[in-house]
Amino acid sequence: MAGAVVPAIRIQREDFDVAAEIAGLTKGRTDIGAVVTF
Numbered sequence: 001m002a003g004a005v006v007p008a009i010r011i012q013r014e015d016f017d018v019a020a021e022i023a024g025l026t027k028g029r030t031d032i033g034a035v036v037t038f
Helices: 018-026
Strands: none
Touching: none
């Protein structure tokens, strides 16, 4: 089994473009079935 997963929480005051963030995470990846945000 791999090492422990350490959760990370970051708070950002500036606005960001959710679509651009998702595009950056998924660009060139064919192994991602879905991206979920909340």
